[in-house]
Amino acid sequence: MRALTLCDMVGYQQGAVVSKEIIKSDSATITLFAFDKGQSLSEHTAPFEVMVNVIDGTAEITVSGHSCIVNRGQMIIIPCDCPHSLKAKEPFKMLLIMARSRAGK
Numbered sequence: 001m002r003a004l005t006l007c008d009m010v011g012y013q014q015g016a017v018v019s020k021e022i023i024k025s026d027s028a029t030i031t032l033f034a035f036d037k038g039q040s041l042s043e044h045t046a047p048f049e050v051m052v053n054v055i056d057g058t059a060e061i062t063v064s065g066h067s068c069i070v071n072r073g074q075m076i077i078i079p080c081d082c083p084h085s086l087k088a089k090e091p092f093k094m095l096l097i098m099a100r101s102r103a104g105k
Contacts, residue, residue: 006032006055006093006095007055007056007093009022009032010032010033010034010093011034012034012036012091012093013034013036014036015036015039016036016039017033017034017035017036017039017041018033018034019031019032019033019034020032020033022095025100026100027099027100028097028098028099028100029096029097029098029100030095030096030097030098031095031096031098032093032094032095032096033093033094033095033096034091034092034093035057035059035086035088035091035092035093035094036088036091037088037089037090037091038087038088039087039088040085040086040087040088041085041086042085043062043083043084043085044083044084044085045081045082045083045084046078046080046081046084046098047080047081048080048098048099048100049077049078049079049080049098049099050077050078050080050084050096050097050098050099051075051076051077051078051096051097051098051099052070052075052076052077052078052086052094052095052096053074053075053094053095053096053097054070054071054072054073054074054075054092054093054094055072055073055093055094055095056072056091056092056093057071057072057088057089057090057091057092057093058070058071058072058088058089058090058092059086059087059088059089059092059094060086060087060089061076061078061084061085061086062084062085062086063076063078063079063082063083063084064082064083064084065083069089072092
C-alpha cells in the first residue's frame with residue numbers, strides 16, 4: 001500500500017478530456033478527469049447524486065440552469081436527475097464521485 005496524489009494520477013492532453021476510473025462498484029463510481037481549457041461536458045442527467053471535487057484549475061458548472069464557478073479545493077453536489085453541464089475555464093482536474101443509490105431510499 002502507498003499514498004497516491006490525485007492530481008498526478010491523470011494528465012492533461014491538448015484539446016481533450018481525459019478520464020481514469022479509480023473505483024467502480026455496485027455502490028459507487030469514482031473517476032478522475034482532466035479537461036483542457038475550453039473543453040466541456042454537454043448537459044445531461046445522472047440517476048444518482050454526484051459530488052464534483054475540483055483538484056486543480058477552475059470550471060464553470062451549471063446545475064438546473066444555475067451556473068457556479070468552482071475552483072481548486074472547492075466542491076459541488078449535484079442532486080440526482082438534475083440537468084447539469086460543465087466547461088473548463090482553464091485546464092482543470094476533478095474527482096467525480098457518484099453514489100449508486102438514491103438519496104433517502
